Amino acid sequence: MTEPHRFTSIMTCLTHIARQIVQQTSAYSQGQIYVLPLLMSALPGIDLNDLEKTSVTLEFLDTILMLITCIDCSSAVNIRNDLTEIEKEVCLSTSNFDDFIVEFLKRIFQMIDVLSTDMSDAVTKLVHAPGDALMIYKSMIMSVFRQCIHFIYKNSYETIAHAVEHLLKSLTHVYPIDYRLTVENIDELFVDFLPIRAWGQYVDFNKLQIQFHIPNEDEIDFACEFVNTFMYPELTLLNENGLKISNDERLRSLTIIQSIAIGCFRMIPRIESEQIQNLIPSVVPYESKYQIQLPIYSKELSKKKRSYSLLSDYLSVSEFKENLRMRLLTDIGKLLGRSFIDQ
Incomplete structure (x- = not known):
């Protein structure tokens, strides 16, 4: 095999045994010693001239970094007296996390600079952020x-359309903002919690704190204001001059x-009209009373003694002039009708 093929094969194998490498087990306790050397050795695999090599390298790094916490534990050697020789070596090696992160980000930024021929991606991602962060820049947005x-x-x-979609989803959707699998408080002192002992450990589902x-x-008010500000002028334009523009x-x-x-x-909310019911055969009819209930939404709105379900009344705090589903169904239908007649 040529060198690139050998590298991609090794990265693929290491990705599949990543948990066994980072775990502390009686069967193989030396694996953690190689975590930092492997991370540093994998960085040259981020190569713009070889997409496959870059892909398997990033997959390996992603897998490893999801199983560990990048915390410098070297000071734990002087704090704890219950460390094994292997744990001491691992703790000392974690002092290289800073160098790894700096080099990793350097390579990623270099790749972005080379691949970015314009600013469209940056503009699109600009509003792809948590809703509370976007509120700070509401007037500017x-x-x-x-x-x-x-x-x-x-x-x-x-590009603007993608940004609009990201903005509204960031404001109105429920989504995880913390993906870490470590349930322990990683900010605790090393005398109480040693991060390397949690590397790769299985987590009790009931203890996850996502x-x-x-x-x-x-x-929600921001999202409603945005929709009311930009949706209705577009609908008016299509209604009045749809075939003239x-x-x-x-x-x-x-x-x-x-x-x-x-x-x-x-x-x-869904459209409550007999005209659109059961247009497509479905196991769950449109008029079914069984709807998705998400307690996590109700928990937030319980402060105002309100509740809602995802499909029928997904955010009763929102205010629109009318049901936008019905408005779009009507207006786009009229535009299509006029287009066919004009043809």
Whole structure:
């Protein structure tokens, strides 16, 4: 085999035995000694000239870093007197975490600089952040979208559309914001908790303390304000001049409407109309009374003595002029009808 093939094969094998390497077990207790050397040795695998090598390297690093905590435990050697010789060696090796992180980020940033031919990705990800962080920049975000949302150039409005979708999902969705599997408090003193002893250990499902982003009233109000500000002008444009404007302008408007709909529909009640029931055969009929209940939402709104379910009344604190599902069904239907007649 050539050298790149040998490297990718080794990385693939190491990825599959990552837990066995980082765990402290009676059968193989030396594995942790090699964690830092392996991490440092894997970094050259981030190579823009070899996509496969880069992919398996990042997969290996991701797997290892999900199983350990990057904490310098070297001072624990002078604090604890119950460490084995192997644990002392591992603790001392963790002092190299800083060097690893610096070198890893350096290579990632270099790769981003080479691959980024424009700023579209950065703009798209700009609003892909937790909702509470976005609230700080509410006025700036609204100002930027007011200036950019009418760009007709395809690459521009597609980028804006992605940003709109990310913004609304970040504000209104429930999603995990802390993925770590270590249930212990990693900020404890080494005399009480030694992080390397938790590396790769199995976690009791009932003890997981996953932190979720739960939309609060301010975030929902921001999302509603955004939708009301940018959705209705687009619908008015299509209703009044849908066939008079250029194809590029019409496509821009429809793209923005689609992104807003995808981003906010989770908080829009379903349409209560006999005209749309059972259009498609389903095991669960549209009018079924059984709906998804998410207690985590109710917990947040219990402060205001409100509750809601995901499908029927997903955020009763939100206020729209009407049911946007029905409005879109009606307006887009009319536009399609006029288009067919015009043809």
